[in-house]
Amino acid sequence: MPFISPRVAMAGSSDRAARLLWSSVLLPMVVMLVLMAVPQRALAATGPNASIGGLTAKFVDVKGVKTRYYEAGQGVPMVLIHGGSTAGSSTANVWSRNIPGLAKRFHVFAVDRLGSGLTGNPLNDADYATPGQVEHIYQFIQTLKLGKIQLVGHSAGGAVAFYLAVHHPEIVTTLTIIGMGPENPPAADGPSRLDLSSCPDQNVYEGLKCRVEKLAWLKTTFDAEYWEADASMAMQPKSKEARAKVVALTNDAWRANMTAYRQKAWDLVRNDGVLKMPVMIYSGKQDVLDWGQADPTAMLRGELGLFDILGAKNPKVKMVIVNEAGHFPYREYPEEFNRDLLAFIDHFQSQAAPATKPLAKPAK
């Protein structure tokens, strides 16, 4: 489910040598240089529990798994689900620029997914797969007694949010999916300057980080504070174990299970119309993420394909595409994203209680 291809290619020996040089010599040098160059203020802002953006993460036990999350604001609960593969370079920290703004209106919860960030690894290996991820989020929501929620997911977390809404529609008031579109209609994507082709393999942290950096449209999408916290989480023994597990577990049967799970969810939506809640699909115009070689997941054509699935039986679907945005539009233009999300939710809340108002008189 990653924004990382599940197809893990074997690295050649020359690649391996290059990577050894990189990890043992060059990387520490680069890290030192970066640490020296970065103003002390930015590093000091990294809080305990790998918190960033002046936020403070908390922990809760979710069915035996220690789970890290941010909580801010009050009122109607909103749950934010990050992208990335297990222990990949994506955690609840990606929402650091959105949480304060959204917390002005909602009781915001941004949670590290199973095996990601500082959330513990699954107790059973089978739960590394998507159904386990979905169940973990569902149990998180139950543990915190959130009731009905506004649900937002990005990339692979958009898929988790989608499946959660399919299997537990009763707790999802609105669904927002960012940068995710698992379909292949014959669409073009328009021009983009983003290019993933030079990234190392994704089973190493440098490969994961490289993809995140290259999928961002702005140089400022991720800053030094973000990367410091990210590396601290990704280098935990449990994260290394999780990455190794995913590599070991990914085989043909695993992929077949995933395909069947996805197909079933699509059928429930397309044929049985289980998703009735308002849905917003949110995309960066220049996003170039793909899953594997042939599946243009978060390219516009994939997202338009997702629209076809979600909209087949549900009139309350809209899509927003923002220009000069890559795979992380909510970090690139956080004020605009927050505004669009609020407007989307507000509109459908106002529709729930339609008001009749008298006609106005002509001006003047």
Place this chain on the structure above:
Amino acid sequence: MNSMNQTFASRASRRLPGRMRAVAASVVAAALLMTSGAALAAPVPPDGSIAGLEAKFVDVKGVKTRYYEYGQGEPLVLIHGGATAGANVWSKNIQGLAKRFHVFAVDRLGSGMTQAPKDGDWSNTAQVEHVYQFIQLMKLGKIHLVGHSSGGALTFYLAIEHPEIIKELIVVAHGPGMPALGAGPGKVQPKLDQCPDQSTYEGRKCRMVALAWSPTTFDDEFWAADQFMVDLPTSGTRTRVAARSDAAQTQAYRQRMWDRVKNDGVLKMPIMIYGGKQDVLDWEGKDPTAKLNGEMGFFDIVGAKNPNVKMVIVNEGGHFMYREHPEQFNHDVISFIDYWKPTSAVR
């Protein structure tokens, strides 16, 4: 009314067993004819207005021009598309938008009850100039500008020629680019090619009905006022058709405009492109003008040098989604404009 009634009748009868279809179709057609007849009998106000609105008239450089004006505050100008109806297409949006803006919805040159150009100049330049002069005459200053379909093209050109008066531009169901995009499935695949020729009123009306997502997008009152305006001796609807044939001139104008935007980046204002997911409009069968593929191509053009572009696509929306989901459209317009207030915009 025939083409529309046939469309409705055939849609309704499709759900019935074959042998009942003929009977059902004629019953439905008869019922619709009776309803339509009653509505047609209702008097259309002399100003051609609908939905309880009242139109006004103003002389724009010698051209008597009809417009709606509602609300107060910052001016927002609505420019209708190229079908027959003039500013009446905005009848479901004017009241809602007037809660926040000083709304002006104007009949374009020769459309609705605005007079045809006296010199026979139907060019884009003349259309743009007419709207520009209307804005100057009303002393609107800087405006929020919204255009639909060919009115979207008109607003796009107006923004290029006079960027200094445009705060934000909202282009609805217009996309004259031609990338290799799929438009996705539509629930109803309208049979545009079965409509009579566009040089006739029936042909144009047939297209509007076919391009709408729902049978209620346009009602009897709308069509009665439409027919009333088209039948006026001053209506430009028929003469305009002949003017459309100068395709080479239109294309050259369009290309020049695209180049100025793509290469010179003359459009700096925030732009929202608004599309109906199931819109199937094409121009002359080749140019996927308002299909999603065309609109995405338009995005590539206006977004080439302007970061402040976004696109919104609404489900179960045809070519007139602002009539089909008026509350949502108004909400999106207001939210977009609010975001770009100088105090809150961050890009």
